[in-house]
Amino acid sequence: MQTMGINLIKRKLGANDNLKITILQEGNKFTITESSNFRNIEISFTLGVNFDYSLADGTELHGNWELKDNKLVGTFTRKDNGKELVALREIVGDELVQTYTYEGVSAKRIFKKA
Numbered sequence: 256m257q258t259m260g261i262n263l264i265k266r267k268l269g270a271n272d273n274l275k276i277t278i279l280q281e282g283n284k285f286t287i288t289e290s291s292n293f294r295n296i297e298i299s300f301t302l303g304v305n306f307d308y309s310l311a312d313g314t315e316l317h318g319n320w321e322l323k324d325n326k327l328v329g330t331f332t333r334k335d336n337g338k339e340l341v342a343l344r345e346i347v348g349d350e351l352v353q354t355y356t357y358e359g360v361s362a363k364r365i366f367k368k369a
């Protein structure tokens with residue numbers, strides 16, 4: 256989050272956001288329900304088709320998800336500075352592991368099944 260330019264207060268809030276996501280797949284179409292201390296939103300996208308998404312701090316992204324080797328690979332560009340953010344979603348055991356890479360720095364977020 257620091258590399259993303261997110262300030263200390265927002266980083267502390269973000270680390271305790273109580274984020275829960277639900278992923279519904281219907282063929283190539285995905286619907287994500289995102290629920291956190293900050294917001295409750297629903298996002299729909301089709302694999303390989305660009306869409307807009309705003310992070311909870313307002314940072315706007317544009318990009319898409321693709322399915323590669325049974326993993327979702329997201330390639331997004333920040334609208335404010337044109338830099339790339341790559342996201343990976345994979346099921347490992349009983350967990351959903353999300354890995355984000357930005358400016359050579361990677362972070363992992365692990366979600367447990369409800």
Ligand SMILES: CCCCCCCCCCCCCC(=O)O
Pocket residue numbers: 256259287289298308310316329331340342355362
């Ligand atoms: C270090 C904090 C970085 C957070 C990066 C979040 C990246 C989100 C990728 C785009 C998500 C699109 C909507 C979704 O599929 O849930």
